[in-house]
Amino acid sequence: EAGVAQSPRYKIIEKRQSVAFWCNPISGHATLYWYQQILGQGPKLLIQFQNNGVVDDSQLPKDRFSAERLKGVDSTLKIQPAKLEDSAVYLCASSLRLRQSSYNEQFFGPGTRLTVL
Amino acid sequence: DAKTTQPPSMDCAEGRAANLPCNHSTISGNEYVYWYRQIHSQGPQYIIHGLKNNETNEMASLIITEDRKSSTLILPHATLRDTAVYYCIVRDNTGTASKLTFGTGTRLQVTL
Numbered sequence: 001e002a003g004v005a006q007s008p009r010y011k012i013i014e015k016r017q018s019v020a021f022w023c024n025p026i027s028g029h030a031t032l033y034w035y036q037q038i039l040g041q042g043p044k045l046l047i048q049f050q051n052n053g054v055v056d057d058s059q060l061p062k063d064r065f066s067a068e069r070l071k072g073v074d075s076t077l078k079i080q081p082a083k084l085e086d087s088a089v090y091l092c093a094s095s096l097r098l099r100q101s102s103y104n105e106q107f108f109g110p111g112t113r114l115t116v117l
Numbered sequence: 118d119a120k121t122t123q124p125p126s127m128d129c130a131e132g133r134a135a136n137l138p139c140n141h142s143t144i145s146g147n148e149y150v151y152w153y154r155q156i157h158s159q160g161p162q163y164i165i166h167g168l169k170n171n172e173t174n175e176m177a178s179l180i181i182t183e184d185r186k187s188s189t190l191i192l193p194h195a196t197l198r199d200t201a202v203y204y205c206i207v208r209d210n211t212g213t214a215s216k217l218t219f220g221t222g223t224r225l226q227v228t229l
Contacts, residue, residue, distance in 0.1 A: 004160070042204055042219025043161065056216060091160050106217065108160025 002026065004109035006092050012115045018080040021112045025073070025094030031055075033106065034067055034077050035091040043091055049075065079114075087116045120144065121205045126224040129199075135192040137223050139205030142186045147209045150181060151217070152190045154201040161204065161219075164190065195227045 005024040013019050025032050030051050035043035046065065048056040052072040060067070064083070069075040079086055089111040095104040122140040129135040141150065151166040165172055165179045167188075172179045178191040192199055204222040 040221070042221055043217075044219070045216055048216065093160065105163045106161075108162070110158070111160055 004092055004094055004107055006090075006109040006112055008112055009110065010113045010115075012117065013082055014117050015084055016081040018078065019082055019114060020076050020078045021090050021092075021114075023075045023077070023092030023109060025075075025092070026107055028096065029094035029107075030072070030097045031095045031104070032069055032075050033093040033095075034075070035093065035108075037089045037091055037111070039088070046077070082114075082116045084116050087114055089113050120148075120207045120218070121220055123203075123205055123220065123223045125221065126226070128226050128228060129192075129195045131196055131227055131229055132194055135190075135195040135199065135225060135227070137190040137192075137203050137205075137225065138187065139190070140187045141205070141207050144185050144207050145209070148207045149209075150179065150185075150188050151206040151208055152177070152179065153204045153206065153217070153219075154199075155204070155222070156198075156201040164203075195225075197227050197229070199225065200227045201225060 007022050011019055032049045034046045036046050037043040046060045047067045049069045052069050065079055067077045091108055091111045093106040093108045095106045120143055149166050149168050152164040153161040154164055155161045164176050165174055167179045167181055169181055169185055181188045202222040202224050204219050206217050
């Protein structure tokens, strides 16, 4: 079974530039997550989609970050403009479905390492 | 904010059991205990979860105290490939969101 795919794996930009990350979840997984992991910390959820709808974006800095999952499959996360503190690994994860009183394991991609200079 | 407390680092000799503790003294009745690990340069990987009974799978065992205020993840025969950061997470399964709140975890170093 193919895992969660992310690209690019690495990206270096200067502050105030824009950047976009792409994620292709495991086939059939309805729920997709974007996490930010700053060096030395655990991942922090930025946004969660169920199919093409947003379930939770409470920790997404909406003045500069945006995400979409238009067809309910792959997703893009954009930062515009980037700041130095956005340097981090951006992880995408997917799970089979979102349902009350049950847990669906989250499968993570390898991440995109962003460096903002 | 993470609801768990873990030691920042631990060492374990290869072939020995690795016992990783986690304190979750404020855990509520609906909350499960989850363990994920993150090997260097990879995304986190699910290991195991439980509510109040001990659980075992092909990767590890999870021992939860009777008062549910702490738990221990056991890797019975640690190998070098088990070197990773291990995250203990508590999560309410009854909600509509499956949000995982990661802390800083325990960095386990398995040595020869």
